[in-house]
Amino acid sequence: MATTGNSRRRPTISDIAKAAHVSKTTVSRFINGRTDELSPDLAARVEATIRELDYHPSAVARSLRSHRSYTVGVLVANIATPFGTSIVSGVSERLREAGYTAIVVAADDSAQRQGELADTLLRHQVDGLIVNSATDKDHDLVRLGDRGVPVVLVDRAVEGADFDIALSTYDASMRALVEHLAEQGFARAALFTEPFVEVGPRRDRHEAFCAVDCGAFGSPDPEADVFVVNPWEHETVDAALDELLATTDGPPAIVATNTLTLIGAFNAIQRRGLSMPQDVGLCGPDDWGWAHRMGWDWPESLGPGVTTMVTRPYSMGFAAADLMVTRLAQPERAHETRDIPTDVVFRASTLLGRAQAS
Amino acid sequence: MATTGNSRRRPTISDIAKAAHVSKTTVSRFINGRTDELSPDLAARVEATIRELDYHPSAVARSLRSHRSYTVGVLVANIATPFGTSIVSGVSERLREAGYTAIVVAADDSAQRQGELADTLLRHQVDGLIVNSATDKDHDLVRLGDRGVPVVLVDRAVEGADFDIALSTYDASMRALVEHLAEQGFARAALFTEPFVEVGPRRDRHEAFCAVDCGAFGSPDPEADVFVVNPWEHETVDAALDELLATTDGPPAIVATNTLTLIGAFNAIQRRGLSMPQDVGLCGPDDWGWAHRMGWDWPESLGPGVTTMVTRPYSMGFAAADLMVTRLAQPERAHETRDIPTDVVFRASTLLGRAQAS
DNA sequence: TTGAAAGCGCTACCAC
DNA sequence: GTGGTAGCGCTTTCAA
Numbered sequence: 250m251a252t253t254g255n256s257r258r259r260p261t262i263s264d265i266a267k268a269a270h271v272s273k274t275t276v277s278r279f280i281n282g283r284t285d286e287l288s289p290d291l292a293a294r295v296e297a298t299i300r301e302l303d304y305h306p307s308a309v310a311r312s313l314r315s316h317r318s319y320t321v322g323v324l325v326a327n328i329a330t331p332f333g334t335s336i337v338s339g340v341s342e343r344l345r346e347a348g349y350t351a352i353v354v355a356a357d358d359s360a361q362r363q364g365e366l367a368d369t370l371l372r373h374q375v376d377g378l379i380v381n382s383a384t385d386k387d388h389d390l391v392r393l394g395d396r397g398v399p400v401v402l403v404d405r406a407v408e409g410a411d412f413d414i415a416l417s418t419y420d421a422s423m424r425a426l427v428e429h430l431a432e433q434g435f436a437r438a439a440l441f442t443e444p445f446v447e448v449g450p451r452r453d454r455h456e457a458f459c460a461v462d463c464g465a466f467g468s469p470d471p472e473a474d475v476f477v478v479n480p481w482e483h484e485t486v487d488a489a490l491d492e493l494l495a496t497t498d499g500p501p502a503i504v505a506t507n508t509l510t511l512i513g514a515f516n517a518i519q520r521r522g523l524s525m526p527q528d529v530g531l532c533g534p535d536d537w538g539w540a541h542r543m544g545w546d547w548p549e550s551l552g553p554g555v556t557t558m559v560t561r562p563y564s565m566g567f568a569a570a571d572l573m574v575t576r577l578a579q580p581e582r583a584h585e586t587r588d589i590p591t592d593v594v595f596r597a598s599t600l601l602g603r604a605q606a607s
Numbered sequence: 608m609a610t611t612g613n614s615r616r617r618p619t620i621s622d623i624a625k626a627a628h629v630s631k632t633t634v635s636r637f638i639n640g641r642t643d644e645l646s647p648d649l650a651a652r653v654e655a656t657i658r659e660l661d662y663h664p665s666a667v668a669r670s671l672r673s674h675r676s677y678t679v680g681v682l683v684a685n686i687a688t689p690f691g692t693s694i695v696s697g698v699s700e701r702l703r704e705a706g707y708t709a710i711v712v713a714a715d716d717s718a719q720r721q722g723e724l725a726d727t728l729l730r731h732q733v734d735g736l737i738v739n740s741a742t743d744k745d746h747d748l749v750r751l752g753d754r755g756v757p758v759v760l761v762d763r764a765v766e767g768a769d770f771d772i773a774l775s776t777y778d779a780s781m782r783a784l785v786e787h788l789a790e791q792g793f794a795r796a797a798l799f800t801e802p803f804v805e806v807g808p809r810r811d812r813h814e815a816f817c818a819v820d821c822g823a824f825g826s827p828d829p830e831a832d833v834f835v836v837n838p839w840e841h842e843t844v845d846a847a848l849d850e851l852l853a854t855t856d857g858p859p860a861i862v863a864t865n866t867l868t869l870i871g872a873f874n875a876i877q878r879r880g881l882s883m884p885q886d887v888g889l890c891g892p893d894d895w896g897w898a899h900r901m902g903w904d905w906p907e908s909l910g911p912g913v914t915t916m917v918t919r920p921y922s923m924g925f926a927a928a929d930l931m932v933t934r935l936a937q938p939e940r941a942h943e944t945r946d947i948p949t950d951v952v953f954r955a956s957t958l959l960g961r962a963q964a965s
Numbered sequence: 966t967t968g969a970a971a972g973c974g975c976t977a978c979c980a981c
Numbered sequence: 982g983t984g985g986t987a988g989c990g991c992t993t994t995c996a997a
Binding site: 619620621631632635639664665667668669670671672673 | 976
């Protein structure tokens with residue numbers, strides 16, 4: 250019994266008001282938790298009615314009226330990657346804690362799609378935008394910021410944009426890495442990087458490498474130690490490896506600018522039947538925060554183990570969402586940068602000194 | 608110049624109507640693409656005004672009025688997994704094609720959170736729900752379906768729910784796998800599985816295994832060949848492996864019910880210093896559609912290479928979204944099941960016959 | 966402490 | 982073809 254039975258359409262605030270013999274205002278107050286402004290008996294009556302009719306307030310109507318949706322748009326450059334996924338997880342978790350819902354969309358590394366998606370999100374009245382940008386220069390995004398839309402960046406900076414941002418700087422760990430290579434007795438350090446330098450971290454790592462290359466290896470022209478490869482095309486990686494070996498006197502060490510390139514280089518080394526670290530050293534970033542949380546330490550399983558700089562995308566995402574929550578609460582505060590530290594984990598692939606000793 | 612300059616607040620349809628000297632209705636018709644109902648000159652005027660004022664229609668107001676949000680809720684059991692990610696990618700792509708926006712939320716494998724999130728999504732007036740369920744029995748979800756909310760399931764069925772669903776069945780590939788093990792001369796097939804059988808595919812694979820175990824190995828009691836392990840706790844996997852070896856006369860082969868268990872078993876085999884396939888065979892599902900798209904074939908890199916059943920989460924997601932788009936267009940059509948095929952890729956870890964021959 | 970009424974930005978319906 | 986107007990479900994004054 251008692252099942253009111255019929256009406257297929259979802260009950261509205263008016264239905265509740267009518268059924269509970271109170272005004273819509275009262276119901277509104279109740280569902281917004283301002284129970285202190287209500288007499289206990291009314292509150293109880295409203296609550297019971299809500300239960301009975303299985304009432305769920307419409308977030309849409311609420312947003313329209315209040316101009317707040319408790320929704321944050323999350324624009325991620327590439328979600329098909331553990332790095333992107335981890336960012337999303339971190340963001341979602343923090344937003345959920347704070348009572349916000351994340352609307353996640355993926356730009357598939359396309360600057361154009363990024364623009365369209367930002368548009369879509371804004372139409373949906375998101376309270377703010379958390380952006381892991383597919384591109385270095387997004388003029389529209391900058392304009393949004395000027396227009397007063399709260400924007401927080403993750404991992405990748407955008408030119409000319411003064412936003413809150415959560416990222417990792419790579420100077421310190423890149424320095425540690427390259428100095429380590431020199432100490433281990435490698436003859437030369439080479440940077441393997443993908444062609445596009447449109448994205449921030451890749452460029453940062455590139456620059457950090459060049460800066461350190463001079464000091465540690467006394468390289469007169471660091472750019473000569475940079476090899477552009479496309480991990481999707483084996484031949485380009487093989488060619489770079491061949492050239493590197495042919496032009497180096499003694500074992501060189503490869504530094505990859507991202508995980509994909511690292512794996513690509515690893516595969517090339519295997520194809521050539523070379524052994525690490527004796528013939529060639531290998532190291533690069535471990536952007537895959539996810540792997541560790543899955544209990545699987547991939548750099549450990551790759552050949553003899555690969556030396557990596559560990560980034561923490563989950564933490565970046567979490568920090569970014571935290572920045573957003575803070576800004577939403579205090580729109581006028583100064584922009585803040587959160588630097589999520591990265592560490593270097595040394596493994597067999599670069600331990601040339603030890604390998605030679607034994 | 609010409610920048611209208613001032614008003615910070617976003618223009619509304621009324622602003623456009625006023626500025627273009629037309630009615631709101633006309634503007635509405637234009638932004639909804641019903642240009643055939645408009646005289647070309649009016650359309651042009653409206654378009655120009657929209658450009659000039661940088662007008663973006665409010666999806667919120669539109670949803671409130673029209674009861675359609677062009678938004679689909681995507682509830683994924685665990686997004687921190689390549690499997691979940693791939694589903695999301697597939698779903699998002701198909702939805703975007705069809706003009707819908709995906710609102711993705713992750714349940715972190717919690718049935719309770721799944722319920723809460725479904726709630727949140729419905730408050731936001733999503734037109735439908737695509738669910739990769741964290742649990743086998745979700746009574747609330749079934750109720751939603753009864754209430755007329757369009758629901759499509761991905762990969763995991765829900766008890767008592769008659770919904771559209773996109774999944775993979777495992778009978779055929781499990782049969783191929785186990786028969787292959789028998790042919791290769793393994794003495795026994797053993798299923799390594801995680802404790803909870805709440806989720807569909809794991810249970811399906813379990814059942815498929817038992818059915819095939821009798822036939823291929825003539826096992827009188829297939830359940831005796833099932834070992835429950837927890838991949839997160841090494842000891843449980845080690846213990847299962849030890850017991851398996853102690854109670855089998857000749858090399859046994861392990862079949863894992865999911866990728867995590869497969870990796871766990873692999874690690875245990877390494878810890879015991881056993882070699883594959885001579886001492887023990889190993890195979891299981893490759894749920895990580897993502898890895899292949901990244902250009903990295905992980906089962907190939909694990910030891911001598913691991914035999915896997917390849918599932919296609921991206922395709923499942925895509926198919927699920929397609930089902931949703933179809934249902935939204937034709938709410939009354941019969942429920943449909945899409946079976947995404949899985950294949951078995953044979954690698955060294957189970958090629959006992961070949962290993963012994965050489 | 967409670968309620969009446971206006972209105973958020975848009976679409977649907979009905980007139981012209 | 983075009984426009985006026987009511988109203989989607991809620992919050993927000995303001996008045997009682």
